[in-house]
Structures are given as C-alpha cells and as structure tokens.
Amino acid sequence: MGYVRTEDQIFLGRIPSQAKGQASKLDSPGYPLLLALEIAVILLAVLVFLATALNAADKPERHMAGNAVAPLCWQSAFAHGFMHGYENGFRRGDGDYQMGRTAQDPRTLAEFKDSAAGYHSEFGDKERFRRGYREGFLGAYSDSMHNRSFRAFGAAKIAAAGMEPSAQGRREFDAGFASGYDSLHPQPPMHNDAKSKTPDCKLEAVQTSPAAAAFCDGYRRGRQFAFFAAPIEEAQPGVQTASRQ
Numbered sequence: 001m002g003y004v005r006t007e008d009q010i011f012l013g014r015i016p017s018q019a020k021g022q023a024s025k026l027d028s029p030g031y032p033l034l035l036a037l038e039i040a041v042i043l044l045a046v047l048v049f050l051a052t053a054l055n056a057a058d059k060p061e062r063h064m065a066g067n068a069v070a071p072l073c074w075q076s077a078f079a080h081g082f083m084h085g086y087e088n089g090f091r092r093g094d095g096d097y098q099m100g101r102t103a104q105d106p107r108t109l110a111e112f113k114d115s116a117a118g119y120h121s122e123f124g125d126k127e128r129f130r131r132g133y134r135e136g137f138l139g140a141y142s143d144s145m146h147n148r149s150f151r152a153f154g155a156a157k158i159a160a161a162g163m164e165p166s167a168q169g170r171r172e173f174d175a176g177f178a179s180g181y182d183s184l185h186p187q188p189p190m191h192n193d194a195k196s197k198t199p200d201c202k203l204e205a206v207q208t209s210p211a212a213a214a215f216c217d218g219y220r221r222g223r224q225f226a227f228f229a230a231p232i233e234e235a236q237p238g239v240q241t242a243s244r245q
C-alpha cells in the first residue's frame with residue numbers, strides 16, 4: 001500500500017516520503033522559471049531546425065554542390081557560365097536536329113543572347129560568366145548538331161581534379177581560368193582583364209604571391225578544360241551525323 005502511495009506521489013509531482021517536510025517542486029518559486037527555460041530551449045531548437053531547413057532549401061545551386069565538377073563551378077564564374085551555356089546550347093541544337101531543322105548560326109539565337117541565363121551574384125564575376133556561357137553555347141550547339149557527345153561535363157571533371165573550393169583567391173583563379181581557356185581559344189579581351197597585369201604562368205616560373213598562385217592554378221586548369229571541351233571540327237560532319245548508330 002505504501003508502495004502505491006509513493007507512485008501516486010511521484011506521479012503528482014510530489015517529493016517522495018524521504019523528503020517529507022520539504023517544499024514540493026511545484027510549489028517552489030524557481031519552478032516557473034525552470035519551465036520558462038525549458039520552453040525557451042525547445043523554441044530555440046525549433047528555430048535552429050527551421051533555419052537549417054530554410055538554408056538548405058535555397059543553398060545548393062545544382063552546379064555548385066554534389067558532384068565532381070562542383071568545386072570548379074564554385075571557384076570559376078567562367079566555368080560555371082560555360083556549363084549553363086553548354087546545357088542550353090546542347091538542348092537547342094538537339095531540338096533543331098530532332099526537328100530536322102538545318103543548322104543555324106547559333107549567335108543569332110535568343111538562347112545565345114541570353115548569356116546571363118541562370119546567373120546569380122553568388123557565382124562571381126557576371127561578365128566572365130557571360131563569356132563562359134557564350135563559349136559553352138557555341139561549342140554545345142556544334143557538338144549537338146554534329147552528333148558529338150555531351151563532353152563539357154567530362155572536360156570539367158578533368159579540370160576540377162583535386163580541387164578544394166576556397167574563397168581565397170577565387171577571383172584570381174577565375175581570371176586565370178578564363179585566360180587559360182583563351183590561350184587555346186582566343187577571344188577579344190575583356191576590358192577589365194586587359195587593364196590588369198596577369199602573372200606569367202610558365203611551368204618553370206615560381207609563383208610567389210597566393211594571388212598569382214591562384215591565377216596560375218586557374219590558368220592551367222582553364223587550358224586543360226579548353227583542350228577537352230572545345231569542339232574538334234570534323235572534316236565531314238554530315239557523314240558523322242548520317243552514320244549515327
């Protein structure tokens with residue numbers, strides 16, 4: 001009987017018999033404070049959970065997380081723009097091919113002109129993104145019409161090998177990447193690139209400053225990317241298309 005009473009007392013929040021005479025926990029003046037603290041902790045946990053969920057929802061731009069190319073897209077607006085342009089150009093070229101339309105000058109297409117398609121300020125330099133986009137679009141349109149494989153991803157994967165995304169030197173890396181790409185595919189220089197001095201990235205040269213090292217890392221990877229991603233003009237593209245299968 002005494003046992004049952006003790007259980008009842010515990011259930012009611014009363015202090016067991018050995019503490020008889022002392023004030024009940026519920027009656028103590030500190031209890032409402034403890035309760036408020038518990039509620040605050042629970043609310044905080046809910047807020048942290050919500051903030052994490054919201055952050056995760058707007059965080060991963062599809063090229064900047066989750067695959068082998070992501071570190072490169074994160075580090076270089078040019079490379080990232082190239083991927084956007086490449087995807088859009090390939091889609092457009094494939095559409096024209098499937099519909100039996102003749103190849104068009106891709107520079108006249110609306111999708112080509114919309115070179116900031118999908119751009120967001122967190123990607124980095126907008127003008128460099130647009131340059132990459134245009135290069136990617138032209139390459140992809142040609143690849144698609146000539147029934148070549150979707151090669152930008154493979155090229156970017158090679159160029160991204162061993163990269164660790166780092167905020168430090170991100171801008172220099174991007175400038176170097178575009179410059180390395182241009183070294184194989186000359187384009188008219190961008191006005192802000194022309195003004196700035198760029199380090200000499202010859203293999204033998206030792207880069208003293210972190211900025212120059214980031215630029216030259218980008219330069220080498222940009223050159224590598226250009227080598228693997230750039231269209232190789234077949235002598236007879238029509239035969240290539242006709243002999244598909």
Ligand SMILES: [Zn+2]
Pocket residue numbers: 061062063064080084118
């Ligand atoms: Zn993207």
